[in-house]
Amino acid sequence: MLGTQEIIIIAIIILILFGGKRIPELMKGLGKGVRYFKDSVNGVDAPEEQHPSKDKPAETQHDEPTR
Numbered sequence: 002m003l004g005t006q007e008i009i010i011i012a013i014i015i016l017i018l019f020g021g022k023r024i025p026e027l028m029k030g031l032g033k034g035v036r037y038f039k040d041s042v043n044g045v046d047a048p049e050e051q052h053p054s055k056d057k058p059a060e061t062q063h064d065e066p067t068r
Contacts, residue, residue, distance in 0.1 A: 019027065
């Protein structure tokens with residue numbers, strides 16, 4: 002097992018290598034990967050938030066002015 006000192010040293014090395022701005026992005030990606038893995042193991046399909054809503058009508062733009 003890793004002790005407290007080893008974990009602190011690893012955290013400092015990661016901070017130096019990736020910088021403070023990229024660490025949240027890396028953790029977000031890691032979290033999504035873990036969630037996807039757990040869902041795959043449990044047999045759950047893709048999350049609902051990734052599917053477009055069928056109830057919402059498509060927005061259209063009109064370039065010509067109305068007369």
